[in-house]
Structures are given as structure tokens and as C-alpha cells.
Amino acid sequence: MAETFLFNIAERVLEKLVHLSVQEIRLALIVKTELKRSEDTMSSIKAKTDESDWIYIRESEIWRLEQHENDILPVMKLSYNHLPSHLQRCLAFLSLYKKDEIYVSDRVICLWMANGLLEHPKQNQEWEDVGKRYLNELLSRCLIQMEQDFWLYFTFKMHDLVHDLALDVSQxxxxxxxxxxxxxxxxxxxxxxxxxxxxxxxxxxxxxxxxxxxx
Structure with a gap:
């Protein structure tokens, strides 16, 4: 009985995702976790035993945001909400740049430092090391895209959809x-x-x- 109830909740969540463009989601990549879940078999969804998680997703206010056709902002925002707080702050700060602008890692780290967005360095670390770790985390989560690696620094871009997300959460x-x-x-x-x-x-x-x- 409990399995059937959870299955129904999960099914309704998937119905909310079915209209999304898979290509856009893959380009944004920030929603890769949600995409993987939506592509899993229904049997794996039935194995989800925490009822409150599914109810939270189903009832989340992000689904009520104004949407256009193929708008994936609600799903992206759901992923953003699960980022560590330090990455949320730093990603939001990048919204100050224009779309399609090339970011320079050293300059971004200096701006993060100047605005108090970096955690205090641990023993044998510098502030720059903390900033580089943040950038590597954003790269690993596909929130930013490497352009060129110059060894001591690198340049990167942010996908338009991710930039839209950053603008939305940083208002x-x-x-x-x-x-x-x-x-x-x-x-x-x-x-x-x-x-x-x-x-x-x-x-x-x-x-x-x-x-x-x-x-």
C-alpha cells in the first residue's frame, strides 16, 4: 500500500518533467541529477521510501514560477537549492557578468575575495586556493564551461540557461x-x-x- 502511494507521487513529479527539452537540460547540465532520476525505470522510483522527499518536490513552489514553452528554470532552481551555500553565493555573484562574457579565473577569485564570499582558508592554504576549489566544484557540476587553460589561470563561460538561473536567484x-x-x-x-x-x-x-x- 505504501509503495503504491509513493509510486503515485513519483509519477506525478515525472509528469511535470515530461514536457522539458532533454537537449536543453543536457546543455544546462545543472539538472543532470534530476534528468538521471527522470530517466530511471519506474521500478527504481518505487524503491524510493522517503515519502516526504517526493511530496516536497511535487508541492515545491518553483513549479508555480511563470513559465514559457520548454522553460526548465524550475527544475534548474531545484538543483540550485541543493548546492552547498558557498557555491550558491558564488554562482549568484557571476550573474553580474553579461551573457556570453569570458570569465578569467583569477579575476573572479579576486572579486569573490573582495566581497567576502570565500570561506576562511584551512591550514597551509591561501585564499586563492579556496577560490580555485570553488571553481573546480562549479566545473565538476557543469555549471561553468572551461574555455582555455593557461596553467596558472583559465578562462571559462557560463551557459545562457545557467546565467538565467544565476540572475533569477541573485535578484x-x-x-x-x-x-x-x-x-x-x-x-x-x-x-x-x-x-x-x-x-x-x-x-x-x-x-x-x-x-x-x-x-
Missing amino acids: KECKTVNSETETVDENVRHLLFCDEKLVGVPRVLEEMKNVRIRD
Whole structure:
């Protein structure tokens, strides 16, 4: 009886996934864990004994996000929620870069350091070692893609779908500001100014008490 109940829950979860583009999911790769689960046989799903896990996935609020055809953001966000907190913060920070921009590992690590996103180094480690470990973790999870390895540093890119995810999860902490920006969440901690037309502090920031501006 319990097996039948769990089977029904799992089946409804798979129904939510069936419309997704497998090609897009494979490109994003952040959802590879969910993809593997959805491709497993139904018998393996029946072996799932933790009822609360399946109910949590089925009822998760991410399925209620505004979606378009073949939109896989909800599944990607489900995977993001299972990342370690340090990787969540660092991935969200990368949303400040533009799509298709080439990242340089050393520069990214320096920005992470400057913004307090790295854990304190362990014995015989440097801050750079911690940053490199984070980047290697993101690479191993296919959240970023290696472009060129220059031995002492490397360049990498982020897939458009992963960048969309980073933008979505970083809305309340990171913000790119230009001359047309009208609103900024009061809890934003990281700002990137990327408009040559900007000659002063945007008016929208003048009312934010917690923002510090450095020339």
C-alpha cells in the first residue's frame, strides 16, 4: 500500500518533467541529477521510501514560477537549492557578468575575495586556493564551461540557461545598474555599474542607506 502511494507521487513529479527539452537540460547540465532520476525505470522510483522527499518536490513552489514553452528554470532552481551555500553565493555573484562574457579565473577569485564570499582558508592554504576549489566544484557540476587553460589561470563561460538561473536567484543580492535602472531592492549587497553614460550616482541609489559607493 505504501509503495503504491509513493509510486503515485513519483509519477506525478515525472509528469511535470515530461514536457522539458532533454537537449536543453543536457546543455544546462545543472539538472543532470534530476534528468538521471527522470530517466530511471519506474521500478527504481518505487524503491524510493522517503515519502516526504517526493511530496516536497511535487508541492515545491518553483513549479508555480511563470513559465514559457520548454522553460526548465524550475527544475534548474531545484538543483540550485541543493548546492552547498558557498557555491550558491558564488554562482549568484557571476550573474553580474553579461551573457556570453569570458570569465578569467583569477579575476573572479579576486572579486569573490573582495566581497567576502570565500570561506576562511584551512591550514597551509591561501585564499586563492579556496577560490580555485570553488571553481573546480562549479566545473565538476557543469555549471561553468572551461574555455582555455593557461596553467596558472583559465578562462571559462557560463551557459545562457545557467546565467538565467544565476540572475533569477541573485535578484535580491546582486544588481547590474545602468542609466535606465529605476528600482533596486533595498537588500542588494553587490552592484555593478556598466553604462558609459553614467557620470554620477544614479538617483535610485541615493535613497539606499546601506549602499556604499566607492570611486
